[in-house]
Amino acid sequence: MSEPKGRGAAATLERANPVRLRRRPTRPQLVKWGITAVLVLFALFALPQLMSLYYVDTMTQVAVYSMVAVALGVLVGRVGLVSLGQVAVLAIGAWSAARLLFATTQPYPLILLEAGLITMVAGVLIGLPALRLRGLYLALITLMLAGGITVVLATVNFPNGGHGFLGYNGSLLHIPPIRRPSIAAGDPAYYRFSVIIAILMFALVLAHIKTKPGRAWAAIRQSEAAALAAGINTTLYKLWAFALASFITGVAGGVLAGAIHYLYSINFPAQDSITLLAVVLMGGVYNLWGAGVAALLYQFLPSLLNNWGVSADWLVILFGVGVLQVLTTAPAGLVDQVPRDLARLRHRLSRRRGKRAPHD
Amino acid sequence: MIEVENLTVRFGGVTSLDAMSLTFEQGTCGLIGPNGAGKTTFFNVLSGFVRPAGGSVRAFGVDLLSMAHFRRARWGLRRTFQTEQAIDELSVFDNVAMVHEHSRHPGSRRGDVLDAIAFAGLDADPEAGVRTLGAGQRRLVEVARAVVGRPRLVLLDEPAAGLPDEETRHLAEVIRRIPEHTGALAILVDHDMSLVSACCATTAVLDFGKLIASGPTAAVLRDDAVIRAYLGVA
C-alpha cells in the first residue's frame, strides 16, 4: 500500500488514519464491557438464588422501572426534554398490553412490541404540539397528562377480560390475572424475562446514541439554533426521542402488567411521575447506569423501608432534596454533571496507578 | 450573488432592520456597523430564526425566505455563531460530518470531511474529542463545518472573538480563501477592522438597520459617514 505523499494537512491526516477511522476498542472500554457482562450474568443467574421471593418481585419491578428510567434519561439527558408524566405513559403501555393479552393469544414478546408501538403513537400525539415550542411547555403538558390520567383510568378501568374496546367487565366476580409467558410463569423466571427485556431496551437506546440520532440530539442539546443551522430538522429528532422514550416505556408497561397480574388506577398516581423524574436526575441522566440506580432508588429502597416498617414518605423527602442538590451543583444544564464526575474519577484512578493522566 | 430588498424586521417597538436593501456580489464580503446596527438580526433572518415584517432575499436566484430553516443548510447555507457551537462530546470528525450527513451530497463523506478539516488548517486528530481542543482549534472546527460539502452562502459571525493575534491571522487567511475553495459567497460580520481588511474585498456598513455605505473595503473604512456612525456625532 503506497502512502499518500506530501506534507499537507490532508496527507498527514490520511497517514495517521490510513484505512478505518473507527479505532479498535481501547482497554478502558473493554474493561467496561467486561464489567457490564459480569453484572448482567450475576443479575440473571445469581441474584434470584440469593434473594427471598419478596425481593425477587422487587427486582422485577426494578427491571421494569429501569426501562422507564432509561427512557426518561434519554429525553432529559440526551435531548434536554423534560417529561413530568412518564408514569402516565407507563399506564398507557400497561393498559394496551393488558387489553391485548386478554383479547388475543399472541406470544408475550409480540404483545410487548405491540404495546410499545401503541404507546409510541400515543406519546407522539401528546408530545407533538409541545415539541415545536419551548421545553417548558412539554414539561407542563406532560404534567397535565399525569394529573388527568389517574381519573380517566379510574373511570375506564384496566382490562380484565371483558369485551368491547375497553375490555372491562364491571360485574365480574373473579377477575382473571393478566397472563405471563408460558416459559416464564414463576416469579424467578419472570424476573429473568424482565431483565432480558430490559437489556434489549438498553441496547436499543445505545444503538440510537451511537448513531445519527444520538449525534443530532447532542447538537440539539448544545444549541437548537446551531443544530438548525447545520441542517438538522430539530422537531423531527425531538419527536424521534419522544417516540423512542414512549415505545420503551410502553414495553415496560407490558412487562409490569405481567408482573403484578392486576392493574388499578392507583398504581399510577400523579406524584409517581415527578418522583420518577427526581430519581432519574439523582441517578444521573447521561450515563445509562444511572437508569439502574434510579430504578433501585425508586423500587428497591421503598421495598426495603417497607420491610423495616419505615414510612416511604421519608424517601419522597429525600428525593426532593436530591433534585435540589443535583440541579444546584451541576455546572451546566441537567446533563453535564455525570460525565465531568466520571472524568475526574478516571483522572484520580489513573494517577493512583502511577500512569500519566489523559488530558481531559 | 445575494440580493436583499427592503428587508424590515421589528421586535416589539424596535425596528431592527429598516427597509434595508443591499447586494453581495461575490467572494468574501464584510458586514460591519456599530452595536445594535442589525448585523446579527440580518444573519438571523438569513438563517430563518427571525421572520421579517417585509422584504425579500434572493440568493443565487432562489427565494431564501420561503425555505424552512433547517432546509436552508441543505441548500447550502452555513453559519457560525458568536458563541462556540462545536459539540464537546463528539469527535472533530463527527462534528464536521454531522453537517454533511443532514444534507444529500454526492461523493464520499469521509473525503469531504477530511478535506474540510484540512482546509481549515486543523491539525488535530479527527477522532479527538472536541472537548480536548483549545479555543482556537474549536473555532477552526466550526469553520470546517461551515465549508464541508458544497456550501453556497457562508455566514461568519465574529469568528475570531476572543482569539489571540496569531490564531486570528490564520483564521483570516482561511476565511479569505473560502470562496475560491468552495465557490460559495462568504459574509463576515466582525468588529475587528484588521480582520475585515485582511479577508474582505468588499464591505457593507449598517447603522440603525439601514445601509450607510458599501464598496471596496479600504474606501469604506475611510468613509466619513462610517466613521461618524462608529464614533457618534461630535
Add this chain to the structure above:
Amino acid sequence: MPPWDNFEPFIVSGLALGGVYALSGVGLVVLYRATGVLYLAFGAVGALGALVAWSLITRAGAPGWVGWLACIVVAAAVTFGYGLLFGPALAKRDPLVKAVATIGLTLILYGAMDLLWTTSGGQARSLTLPTDNGGFTVGTVQVTWTQVIALGAGVVLTVVTSAFLRYTKLGTAMRAMANDREITATLGVPVRRVEAAAWLGCGVLAGVAGLLLADLVALDATTLTFLVISSLAAVLVGQLRSIPVTFAAAILVGLLHDLLTPIVALTNYRDMTPFVIAVIALLVMSRHRVIVTSREEA
C-alpha cells in the same frame, strides 16, 4: 343533555373556582416574569398552609382568623425561603431547570405533609370558612360569600397586578427584568429586592389560594398540590406573559371543568379539562413558531 337549570349552580361554582385559578395563575406569571421561575410548588405550599390552619383550628382550638393568617404566613415563608436559598444559585440557568428545581420543593413538602397529616387513617379533613354560610340567591342558584370572594379576588388581583406592572416603579422594574436581568441590574434596579418582593407576593397568593381551594374543593394534600395544574393550563395559554389572557383562560378552565359535572357521559373525564385546553392552545401556538435567538425568548 341535562336541562339548563342543572347547569346553573355549576356556573357559579365554576366561576368561583376559575377565580382562584386566576389568582394562582396571575401570581405564577408575575413570579415567572420577575425571576424566570415557574413555581410548580405553588399548590403544595398552599396545601401545607391549609393543613397548618386546620391543625390550629381543629386541634389547637385557635380562632378561625389565626388559622387563616397562619396559612398565609406559612405559605409565604416557605416560598420566600425557597426563593432566598435557591434563587441566586439557579439564577442564570434555563427556565426549565428552575422549574424542575421547584419539583424538588414539591416533593419535600409532599412527603412531609403525608408524614405529618397522614391520610391512611381514612378520615377526611375539611376546612370551612364562615363565608360559606352567608350568601344570596341569583335566580334559582345559591351563591355563597366564599364563592364571591374567590371570583372577586381573582378579578381584583388581575386588575391590580396589571396596573401595578404598568404604572409603578417596582412593576416596571419587574417587566424590565423579564426581558433581561443583567441589563436591568446595570440600570440600577435593585434586582434582588424586586425578586424578593415577587417571591413574597407569590407566596401570599399561594396561601390565599390554598385556603380557598381547601374550602371549595377538598382539604387533601394530593388534591391541593396537583390543583396547580389547572392554573398552569391558564398560564400556558397566556404564554407565561399575558396577565389578561391568563385570567380569561383560568376562568375558562374553572367553568368548563364544573360545567361538565352534570353531563353524565363526560363527568368522569372532567379532570382532563386542563390537559385538553392546554393541547388546543399548543396546537394554535405552534402554527406561528419562530426561534428567536436573543435572550427575550426564555
